[in-house]
Amino acid sequence: MKSRSIYKEFYKKLIIASSLFIIILSFIFYEYTKNSFYNSIQDNLLYQAKKIEKSYVKEDFKAVRTQSQSIEIIPSSEKEKIEFSDFKKNNEYYLRLIYALNDGTSLQITKDITLERDLLYSIIFRNLFGLAIPGFVLMLLYSLIVSKSLLKPIMQINKKLSNMDENTLAQIDTKDLPDEFLTLANSINSLTNRIATYVKFKKELFVGIAHELKTPLAVMKLKNELMLKKTREKNEYEDALKLTIKQIDDMNIMISSILDIGRTEGAQFEIPTDIDLVDYIKRKTNDYKMLSNQRGIDTIFTSNVSSLNISIRVTLFNQILQNFVQNAIKFTPDNHKILIKLKKINEKIVIRVIDEGSGIDENIDVFAPFKKIGSKNGVGLGLYLAKIASDALNAKISIKNRRDNVKGCVAKLVLINTSKITEN
Structure with a gap:
């Protein structure tokens, strides 16, 4: 199984999330600006139509046609009083307003928005592209800093654990750790305390076993050596044998207790x-x-x-x-x-x-x-x-x-x- 670094995974996911955020924010900004731009032009055309309506006399009205705009009277349709539409003609873009008048006719205002549209697209895309690149670079730096700062407690705990052995079971300092890592650090500290106690007791146990077994063996050896130095009375040999039996009984009790330790440790899996x-x-x-x-x-x-x-x-x-x-x-x-x-x-x-x-x-x-x-x-x-x-x-x-x-x-x-x- 391939090893995966939580730091790299976090950094990668943070970059992806940040990049998606910039892209989505850019599209939102673009749509908002475009709608604001079109709404502004529509408001301007509607203002013109209402102003013309106030002084409108059918017999005196004359159509107006300029390079960027045309105003004329057309037969009224059964659609809404105000209707906007946009269309493209000869690679040029137009916005049209049809404004219904009271005499059964409609006022049609057509405006050439090619220049405004090209300007809008040029400004927006240029600005978005110009902002996106430094924004993305800043986001990379931000992701690097955030990922390192957030993973610092884990790295600290990991470093502490990697340097531990039975002789250096140091406690993890919880003073500067975030609240989310306190439970983990306290659990590790509790575990290291138990390990330290276990190691300490095991060392004492082995030393104690050696000492407790060595003493009766030394007593039996010394007593038997004394018995062999010269001929003894029968009762002296009996006393030596009784002492040896007593020492063996004591050793058996000790060995039974040591075996109980193994049984107790085995019972942990009960x-x-x-x-x-x-x-x-x-x-x-x-x-x-x-x-x-x-x-x-x-x-x-x-x-x-x-x-x-x-x-x-x-x-x-x-x-x-x-x-x-x-x-x-x-x-x-x-x-x-x-x-x-x-x-x-x-x-x-x-x-x-x-x-x-x-x-x-x-x-x-x-x-x-x-x-x-x-x-x-x-x-x-x-x-x-x-x-x-x-x-x-x-x-x-x-x-x-x-x-x-x-x-x-x-x-x-x-x-x-x-x-x-x-x-x-």
Whole structure:
């Protein structure tokens, strides 16, 4: 397929449109001038006829014939009182007026307009031709300037994008952009932010994976080397094997979490499913209660709507909700409670998971890979998975400390522009 430049296409179409405008305007000007010219001659002939009519006496009237005009009396016809016509005779052009008189005759005035007509055509065509050429040149320059100025924002955005790579994901300056390009620029800026975050997290993920796998391998290697230096008691060999098994179990947990990242990214291509979100979270809450009740933790779900039908990728949504609740159960002391709240606000759906744990350090990016909160066991990939899922859903997630004088955290998920939302 042949490459087409939007600049050349715009410039070409603007020239064509401008040229057609000049041609049409020239024809309009020509027709207007010609009609004005003929109307002026007709008015003059009509003025003569009316003046003659005032002093007209049939017996005293004498026909007048000059080189450019003739005035005579002819028998009246049944046509209009005033009739104009033009004709050509011997390569000369004439305009004729027949003006009916009251005595059954008509006054006929014939004027030679050859000179006026030639002059009219000569002046008009000469002037039009003289104006059309510089006008067309000016239009070319104008088209060039306008096309460049209008396409400048696109060229600016294109240049910015062409110079980008994973190390230079700079934002597009929207200060001087026209309003029509703000949406595009903001969308690109939002995309580059997501790419930058994704690249940053991926780098941290690879470094973290290497570090997290290297540590248990080093521990196992050192322990086994020590065991081989000299003969040991049976229980010492057993301890070394138990340590190796524990380290392998920890590595398996980490590898499972890394595989979950792949599954979460694959779920981005899942087809959205129609569900009742209120009923879905109710059922999930009952499942979570089986875990939380073992420690005397009460898990409570509330909603400001009785049902909420939406179309959503369930796997991604469940990844976020499950992570929020599992963290809440992990950090909430025994015999306390966890609140799961759903609230429909206009076109937004806000879901909060509120615990009574120890809180977090809000200066830490808890969504980065291998960022562990507190001293609880874990790989530190749960919230990273939740972030991937929320980005795929075009949702927003956050974790903040509670502001109601109660220790704990509020994990919030905001779903925006979810299709097929109906509520009761």
